[in-house]
Amino acid sequence: MKLALNVNGKAASIVVDDPEMPLLYALRNDLGLHGPLFGCGLGQCGSCTVLVDGKAVRSCSVPVSSAVGRKVVTLEGLGTPAKPHPLQQAFIDEQAVQCGYCINGMIMQAAALLQTNSKPSEQQIRAALAENLCRCGTHLRIVRAVKRASEAMT
Numbered sequence: 001m002k003l004a005l006n007v008n009g010k011a012a013s014i015v016v017d018d019p020e021m022p023l024l025y026a027l028r029n030d031l032g033l034h035g036p037l038f039g040c041g042l043g044q045c046g047s048c049t050v051l052v053d054g055k056a057v058r059s060c061s062v063p064v065s066s067a068v069g070r071k072v073v074t075l076e077g078l079g080t081p082a083k084p085h086p087l088q089q090a091f092i093d094e095q096a097v098q099c100g101y102c103i104n105g106m107i108m109q110a111a112a113l114l115q116t117n118s119k120p121s122e123q124q125i126r127a128a129l130a131e132n133l134c135r136c137g138t139h140l141r142i143v144r145a146v147k148r149a150s151e152a153m154t
Helices: 023-030 086-093 103-116 122-129 139-153
Strands: 002-007 010-015 049-052 055-058 071-073
Touching: 002 023, 049 103, 055 103, 086 103, 086 139, 103 122, 103 139, 122 139
Parallel strands: 002 071
Antiparallel strands: 002 010, 049 055, 049 071
């Protein structure tokens, strides 16, 4: 089955045997995008988070067919190494990465938050990121990075 997707502002076409295949597999295996990561496979850790029509979605637990006709944005679609998105730059500036496994989910969840709330409080940031698991202990830096980005974006 051939599916037409809009990923990071570009048209993409993939062929799948199973339209219920997780969106994550299509992004990584068929389109070569490596921002979203496979973590738990159950939609619980957040490392696979992408934006679908501006909302944070766990790409490991939604079928690729559900993305047809919708706008999908991955970490690669936010900015480039030469011109990072303000959120990506804030994570760099705050050195908010240790192992880096959770960062895709943290940034994408924060991007969804900042689209709906351009000036979130620390409590709102913490609540928005609460379902993203990180074991490295950079939570304070992550919260500072989101706050920094919100200031830079307004």
